Amino acid sequence: MPWWSWIVIWVAVTAVALLLYVLIGIRLFRKFMAVLGEVQSAGSRLSFAPPAPSPVAADSLPAVFLDPAAARRRYEDGKAERKEARRERRVERRHLRGQPRAWRDIPGL
Numbered sequence: 001m002p003w004w005s006w007i008v009i010w011v012a013v014t015a016v017a018l019l020l021y022v023l024i025g026i027r028l029f030r031k032f033m034a035v036l037g038e039v040q041s042a043g044s045r046l047s048f049a050p051p052a053p054s055p056v057a058a059d060s061l062p063a064v065f066l067d068p069a070a071a072r073r074r075y076e077d078g079k080a081e082r083k084e085a086r087r088e089r090r091v092e093r094r095h096l097r098g099q100p101r102a103w104r105d106i107p108g109l
Helices: 003-046 068-097
Strands: none
Touching: none
């Protein structure tokens, strides 16, 4: 085998390897663009809008300007209301699922 045949063989092997890399790159690029299209369509379907601000009562003052006792009373009242609302949601959820009521869910006990 003459010496130049080795050069031809290595040039051919290198050319085939480069062609393979180019084809793999094109395939990866197409798949990446397809994924970006899916992400864009999912983003438009979900449309991340910021949540609407909760309405603030006009007569409420920030707690910084309230008397500490009044602020504590307001906090305790709100805490009791939230606890009662959670209890009512729990009782309703258990009623819908057909689960028995807990003793602590019966008012007056």
